[in-house]
Amino acid sequence: MEETKEKVISIxxxxxxxxxxxxPTTHGVLKLEDFKGTWLILFSHPADFTPVCxxxxxxxxxxxxxxxxxxVELLGLSVDSISSHIAWVRNVEEKTxxxxxxxxxxxxxxxxxxxxxxxxxxxxxxxxxxxVFIIDPNQIIRTVLYYPLxxxxxxxxxLRIIDCLQTTxxxxxxxxxxxxxxxxxxxxxxxxxxxxEERLKQGxxxxxxxxxxxxxx
Amino acid sequence: MACIxxxxxPTESGTKMLRALKSNLKTPEDIARETxxxxxxxxxxxxELVQAGVAEQxxxxxxxxxxxAALIA
Numbered sequence: 001m002e003e004t005k006e007k008v009i010s011i012x013x014x015x016x017x018x019x020x021x022x023x024p025t026t027h028g029v030l031k032l033e034d035f036k037g038t039w040l041i042l043f044s045h046p047a048d049f050t051p052v053c054x055x056x057x058x059x060x061x062x063x064x065x066x067x068x069x070x071x072v073e074l075l076g077l078s079v080d081s082i083s084s085h086i087a088w089v090r091n092v093e094e095k096t097x098x099x100x101x102x103x104x105x106x107x108x109x110x111x112x113x114x115x116x117x118x119x120x121x122x123x124x125x126x127x128x129x130x131x132v133f134i135i136d137p138n139q140i141i142r143t144v145l146y147y148p149l150x151x152x153x154x155x156x157x158x159l160r161i162i163d164c165l166q167t168t169x170x171x172x173x174x175x176x177x178x179x180x181x182x183x184x185x186x187x188x189x190x191x192x193x194x195x196x197e198e199r200l201k202q203g204x205x206x207x208x209x210x211x212x213x214x215x216x217x
Numbered sequence: 218m219a220c221i222x223x224x225x226x227p228t229e230s231g232t233k234m235l236r237a238l239k240s241n242l243k244t245p246e247d248i249a250r251e252t253x254x255x256x257x258x259x260x261x262x263x264x265e266l267v268q269a270g271v272a273e274q275x276x277x278x279x280x281x282x283x284x285x286a287a288l289i290a
Contacts, residue, residue, distance in 0.1 A: 028220065029261060
């Protein structure tokens, strides 16, 4: 019987080291390791000179100052050429006045796109879908988002995720649904019966032993 | 090339980095602080400057070469 083998393209997962790369960008050749010590948002878009991508690039440029305040760099990617990227960002600036301040990878050979599972053949065999990888200063993947070609990303949610991750790292807490800076955070639940009994006496705001919140200052 | 133009001359960011290297041995972090360039740009730029022979690495620090000094004289 003939065996059919299908190539399975793996997608980097949360908690794993981000796949290394060296790629030409609009700011010169960059390696993943160049970003060591800073947070990095690596994101892909389907193609230059397309409408949804243009709105996203303007929106990424708009949140860039907020990202910089949080120690986060942005790095875009598509399978277009450097010349196409340069022409597009110049066109965006000329038509809208918005300067794109971050580099964009020209992944013509799809090496980075393949390593990060950015091409989803069910959507498009040639373009990258709208991926977002949030990579921490130790170059560990902390968040993975995938959006379809037709849905532009929500920048406020991306900023919120950065705030959540940085708060989690700083205070060793979790953040509840729709959390935003200033809201109460979730105290990690106890993992022993004794801990559960003590938890309710510790002065937190508790629904029960496994769901307690506190303020952070 | 982001720091060295095809004609071998440093770009604006390349010039900034070479000027920062003029006074002393510096780490990429020192150069980023001094020039205001993002650290990732400095790290990739230093690779280019070393490759072009206008800067050289000494452990974790960098210095300008004679060729580099002549470019910004």
